[in-house]
Each structure stands twice: as structure tokens, then as C-alpha cells.
Amino acid sequence: MTAIREFAITVRRASTKCAKVGHSSVSVARSLRKLSPTAFKTLRRVIAKVEHLDILGQKIRLNEREQESNKVIMAVKKEEISKGILDPSQFTPGQHIFKTLTEIRKSQIFNLIKRMPKGGVLHAHDTALCSTEYLISLTYRENLWICTANEGCDASALRFSKQKPQALNDCDWSLLSEVRAKYGSKRVDEYLAERLTLYPTTKFEDNNAAWSTFMNIFALLDGLVMYAPVWADYYYTALKEFYEDGVLYLEFRSLVPTLYDLNGTEFTAMDTVRIYVETLEKFKEDHPDFIGSRMIYAPIRNTNTEGLTSYINTLKEIKEKYPDFVAGFDLVGQEELGRPLRDFIDELLTIPEDIDFYFHAGETNWFGSSVDENLIDAILLGTKRIGHGFGLVKHPVVLDMLKKLNVAIEVSPISNQVLQLVTDFRNHPCSHFIADGYPVVISSDDPSFWKATPLSHDFYIAFLGIASQHSDLRLLKKLALNSIQYSSLSAEAQFDALEKWQAKWDQFIADVNENESNRGSPSQHLD
Numbered sequence: 001m002t003a004i005r006e007f008a009i010t011v012r013r014a015s016t017k018c019a020k021v022g023h024s025s026v027s028v029a030r031s032l033r034k035l036s037p038t039a040f041k042t043l044r045r046v047i048a049k050v051e052h053l054d055i056l057g058q059k060i061r062l063n064e065r066e067q068e069s070n071k072v073i074m075a076v077k078k079e080e081i082s083k084g085i086l087d088p089s090q091f092t093p094g095q096h097i098f099k100t101l102t103e104i105r106k107s108q109i110f111n112l113i114k115r116m117p118k119g120g121v122l123h124a125h126d127t128a129l130c131s132t133e134y135l136i137s138l139t140y141r142e143n144l145w146i147c148t149a150n151e152g153c154d155a156s157a158l159r160f161s162k163q164k165p166q167a168l169n170d171c172d173w174s175l176l177s178e179v180r181a182k183y184g185s186k187r188v189d190e191y192l193a194e195r196l197t198l199y200p201t202t203k204f205e206d207n208n209a210a211w212s213t214f215m216n217i218f219a220l221l222d223g224l225v226m227y228a229p230v231w232a233d234y235y236y237t238a239l240k241e242f243y244e245d246g247v248l249y250l251e252f253r254s255l256v257p258t259l260y261d262l263n264g265t266e267f268t269a270m271d272t273v274r275i276y277v278e279t280l281e282k283f284k285e286d287h288p289d290f291i292g293s294r295m296i297y298a299p300i301r302n303t304n305t306e307g308l309t310s311y312i313n314t315l316k317e318i319k320e321k322y323p324d325f326v327a328g329f330d331l332v333g334q335e336e337l338g339r340p341l342r343d344f345i346d347e348l349l350t351i352p353e354d355i356d357f358y359f360h361a362g363e364t365n366w367f368g369s370s371v372d373e374n375l376i377d378a379i380l381l382g383t384k385r386i387g388h389g390f391g392l393v394k395h396p397v398v399l400d401m402l403k404k405l406n407v408a409i410e411v412s413p414i415s416n417q418v419l420q421l422v423t424d425f426r427n428h429p430c431s432h433f434i435a436d437g438y439p440v441v442i443s444s445d446d447p448s449f450w451k452a453t454p455l456s457h458d459f460y461i462a463f464l465g466i467a468s469q470h471s472d473l474r475l476l477k478k479l480a481l482n483s484i485q486y487s488s489l490s491a492e493a494q495f496d497a498l499e500k501w502q503a504k505w506d507q508f509i510a511d512v513n514e515n516e517s518n519r520g521s522p523s524q525h526l527d
Contacts, residue, residue: 055468056434057478069512070473076108081469093425093465096202097414101451109464112512113246114456116476117504119483120249120291120497121242121443121455123387123410125298125332127221128446129238129252135196135448136189138224138234139176143262146179147171155195158223160230162262195220198418199451207365207420211334214419217449228259228267232279239283239293245454248501249291251327251487253298253358256314269314270321277325289504291497294327294488296358301331301338308347319355327488328356330387335363340370341377348381356488357383358410362391365421385410385441385486390421393429399438408439408486413461414452415445425465434467434475441482480505 035043052058062070084091092100092107104110145164147157149171159165164173180188196217204210225234242250259267259275273295280293297318299311319326329351331341341348341359348357359378364371372391375398379386386392389409392399402409411430422428433440444458452458459479467475484497 051435052468052470054435054437055471055475056437056440057471057475058437060474060477062473062477065509065513066473066477068516069509072512072516073109073112073476074472076112077464077472078469080107080109080464091465093461096423097417097450097452097457097461098200098202101199101457104457104460107460110456110460113459113463113476114453115511116246116459116508117248117480117501118246118442118455118459119480119501120251120441120487121247122251122385122408122441122483122487123412123443123445124250124252125446126235126238126252126254126295127218127225127257128448129242129454130234130448131241132193132197132448132451134234134237134241135221135224136192138230139189139192141230142177144176144224145173146176147173148179155192155220158220160223160227160260160262196448197451198449204420208334208336210418210420211337214446214449215334222257226257226259228261228265228271228275231259231272232275235276235279236283239280239287239290242454243287243290245456246504247455248289248504249484249487249489249497250293251296252293253296253330253332255299255332256295256297256318269318273318273322273325277322280325289500291484291500292489292493295325296327296330296488298330298332298360300333301335301360302333303339305344305347308344312347312351315351315355319352326355328358328384330358330360332360335360335371335374336366341374341381342370345377345381357381358385358387358488359383360387361389362386362395363388363416363419363421364391367391367394379405379407383407384488388412388416390416390429393432403438406439408441408482409433410441410443411462412443412445413458413466414447414450418450425461428466430462430466431468434462434471439482439486440479441486442479477505 032040081091084094088094092104139158141160143160143162145159145161146155147159147165147168148155156171157168158176159173167173176188198210198213198217201213204213225231239250254276256269256272258269259272261267276295284290284292297311297315303311315326315329331338331344341361351357357378359374359381361374361378361383362372366372372394375386375389375392375395379398379401385408386402387410389411392402392409401407409430411433413425413428413430416422416428417425430440432438442455442458442462444452444455447454447457459476462479463471463476480501481498484494484501487494487497489497
């Protein structure tokens with residue numbers, strides 16, 4: 001491989017030399033046209049090889065057992081791609097995720113990825129983690145009221161209360177149990193499921209419309225999951241669902257909301273975090289091979305100077321009380337309608353250096369606006385990772401800095417499509433990040449809202465639709481390793497995390513090989 005790279009460098013230097021001595025691109029092209037067929041094929045093979053060397057994961061060396069598993073994985077990957085080439089309508093990453101969710105679950109690649117230990121999720125939001133089925137189960141708890149307009153339609157709020165809550169302007173309260181008795185549980189459950197996800201809407205008028213519906217779901221969920229007796233159960237279930245999907249570590253963004261109960265207890269932000277910490281400890285006791293979870297305090301970016309100062313004070317208090325649980329700070333919400341980072345530079349620079357930044361930035365299709373220029377401010381503020389970074393390909397200087405500073409890009413493919421940034425996953429800018437070996441981590445953002453698995457669907461899309469057709473088990477392994485390497489865990493904690501992940505990985509490889517041995521060769525399996 002070294003010889004191939006050196007040869008390619010020699011060719012590039014020769015081309016540069018031709019240009020320096022006055023040869024035009026036309027004369028260089030003519031010289032190339034004079035190559036013999038053998039020389040042409042050799043040069044082409046060299047260029048393709050050198051390009052391939054830079055793809056994310058290519059430096060990983062697979063052992064013999066992994067190589068056997070790789071044959072299985074690549075056989076089924078090529079089969080799915082071949083079907084898509086023959087009939088593009090059969091290639092699921094070329095379509096909207098809501099049209100293909102059911103079909104994806106039948107995919108052999110998906111089911112292999114689902115069994116794979118994928119490391120950690122480093123970009124997710126706390127009230128958008130659990131499955132729709134679990135959310136619906138929560139609505140069967142006692143004392144839950146629903147505020148609806150138009151004779152039982154258009155739910156705008158949920159609230160636990162002993163008595164009927166205070167009336168709202170646009171709706172009236174009814175006990176959800178009475179609504180179920182009137183309309184039937186199945187009908188009410190279907191109605192709620194539609195309002196707790198963006199599924200199955202495949203097309204909004206624009207991304208503002210998508211974001212509006214998106215934020216309405218958060219508002220509807222607030223009264224359900226911020227009920228103190230639910231909060232701990234919700235977090236525990238989220239950890240369980242992620243764990244069952246091959247996720248061993250979770251870093252999530254949280255607004256750290258104020259909880260409530262039926263007795264009028266005055267909860268604080270510290271109570272909210274305390275419940276998180278206590279629940280995490282319980283989960284780890286029940287699942288000793290789980291690595292852990294940490295929180296990034298991430299209030300809404302659409303605030304003013306006084307608001308941000310208040311956020312910073314809360315951040316300092318939480319960090320002092322729970323230093324091992326708090327990973328850092330971020331600002332969240334739609335970037336187009338929120339305040340850009342540059343408006344808060346003075347305040348952000350007052351945050352102690354022992355609190356890291358993990359900024360959302362560049363989650364936009366705009367170019368040259370204050371929105372995508374959040375990328376510049378994020379990198380200059382020393383962010384440890386870039387959340388989304390969809391617009392990074394338009395900022396070559398920032399991209400160069402990002403690679404040199406080893407700042408990871410948190411890519412959430414499905415989120416980007418549902419929120420109207422990309423239609424066909426094959427056009428996702430992460431293709432460039434993977435092709436040029438940038439530090440990428442795959443995350444799921446708000447899987448609850450698109451009825452996706454905690455991480456497997458995003459991994460499937462990244463592997464089959466975004467990455468090169470040549471990308472193999474080495475990419476999957478690298479993405480899993482990246483999620484630990486670029487986590488907020490200390491070096492010692494990362495070492496322990498890698499041990500837990502490696503044990504799961506070795507078992508996964510053994511299972512793939514054993515199952516394939518029982519079924520015959522990859523080609524027989526595909527038939």
C-alpha cells in the first residue's frame with residue numbers, strides 16, 4: 001500500500017511539474033491520452049487504491065474471524081445494492097425512511113447491524129428516546145388528563161392531576177380514561193401515536209413546517225414525561241431500549257426541565273438530575289456490562305443574554321454537584337429561528353474550562369448565513385464535537401481545522417431527512433466525511449419521533465446508503481470505536497468501556513460465523 005501511495009504522489013508531482021514549466025491542462029491531458037492501455041489501467045488502479053485508503057475505517061486490520069464475518073456482511077450488502085441498481089425503487093436509502101421502515105426490518109444487513117454492538121450514541125435528546133409503544137403505555141396511568149379541541153380532536157397537552165387542570169385558551173381538559181371509554185382504546189391509542197411522532201408524513205411544505213410539528217411533539221410530551229413518577233421510569237426504559245439495540249453508552253442532551261407531581265412538590269433542576277443519576281446507577285446494577293450514560297446540559301438557543309447567564313449559573317451548580325454525570329454544554333433548537341452562537345460569545349467564554357462544549361452547528365441548507373456560520377464559532381470556542389454539521393462541506397477552512405483538531409462530527413442521517421435537509425441518503429454530505437476519513441460518529445437524535453430503533457436504522461442508512469459500496473466491516477467497527485473514542489469519558493473510563501465493547505464484539509463475530517456455518521456459504525444464504 002505504501003508503494004501504491006508513493007506512486008500516486010509521483011504522478012501528482014509530475015502533473016504539478018508540467019503545470020509549472022508551462023504545460024497547460026490540455027497538454028497534460030494529451031500526454032495522458034498517449035498512455036498505453038497497460039499504463040492507463042495501472043494508473044487507474046493506483047488512483048482508485050489511493051482513494052480507497054482514505055475511506056474511514058480502512059486502516060483497521062481485521063483478524064481471521066472478522067474477515068470471515070466480513071464476507072457474510074459484504075455478500076448481503078452487495079445483494080441489496082444490486083437489487084437497487086436493477087430497480088431503484090427497491091433501494092431503501094434512496095427513499096424516505098417513513099416509506100421503508102417496515103421493509104428495512106426485513107433486510108439481512110439491518111438484522112446483522114441490529115445484533116452488532118454499536119458502541120455509544122453521542123447525540124440524542126432526552127424526551128425523544130423511548131418507543132411510541134412505551135409512550136402509549138404511560139398514558140394508561142391514573143390521573144392523566146388530555147386537553148383537546150373540536151370534540152375530542154387536536155390534542156395540545158397532557159397533564160397528571162388529581163383534579164381537572166386549569167383551562168387553557170385553545171382546548172378543554174378531559175380524563176384520558178374517560179376519553180378511552182367514549183371512543184375506544186384502540187382509536188385513542190392510534191390518535192395519540194400519530195401526534196407523538198412525525199410518522200408517516202413524508203413531505204412538509206418546508207423545513208420550518210417540519211420543525212413546527214417537531215416542536216409540538218415535545219410540547220405534548222412535556223406533561224407526560226415530566227411527571228416525577230414517570231421521569232425515572234422513562235429514563236430507565238430508554239436505557240433498556242438502547243441497550244437492547246446494541247448501544248452500550250448514551251450521551252444525551254437535556255433541557256433539565258422542572259418536574260411536577262400530584263402533591264405540588266417544588267422540584268428543582270438538581271432534583272431532575274438527581275433522579276437521572278439514581279436511575280442510571282440502578283440500571284447499571286441490573287446490567288453490569290452497560291458502560292454508562294452522561295448528560296450534556298442543552299437549553300434552548302432562542303434566549304437573550306440574561307437567559308444565557310441563568311443557564312450558565314444552572315450549569316455550574318449541576319456540574320459542581322454531579323461532576324461525573326455532566327459531560328458539557330450545548331444550545332439546542334432550530335438554528336434558523338434561534339440566536340446564533342456569535343450573539344453569546346462574551347457569555348460563553350465565561351464558562352469554566354473544565355466544562356466542555358458540544359455545539360449543534362450547521363444543521364441547515366443555507367450557505368453564508370449566520371446559521372451555517374455557527375460552525376465557525378463552534379470550532380473557535382473549542383467544541384469537542386459538532387452536532388449534525390450538515391453544512392460543513394461548504395466550509396473548507398472549518399473542515400480543515402476540524403480534522404487537524406480531531407473534532408468529531410455527530411451525524412444523524414434520519415433526522416436530517418425527516419427535518420427536510422436531504423431527500424436521498426446517497427446525497428448526504430456524510431459521504432464526503434467518510435470518503436476523506438473525517439472523525440464521524442453515527443447517532444439517532446430523536447428516534448422516538450420517527451418510530452425508528454434507537455440506533456440500528458441510522459447505522460443501516462449510513463452503511464448501505466451513505467458510505468461507499470466498498471465500505472465493509474472495517475467501517476462498522478470504526479464507527480463503533482469512534483463512539484467511545486470521541487465520547488466525554490475520561491481516558492481511564494474509555495479503556496474500561498472498550499473492554500466491555502470488545503467482549504460484545506467478539507461474541508457478535510462468533511455468532512455471525514457460527515450462523516453462517518450452519519446455513520452454508522454466503523451465496524447459499526442469499527438464495
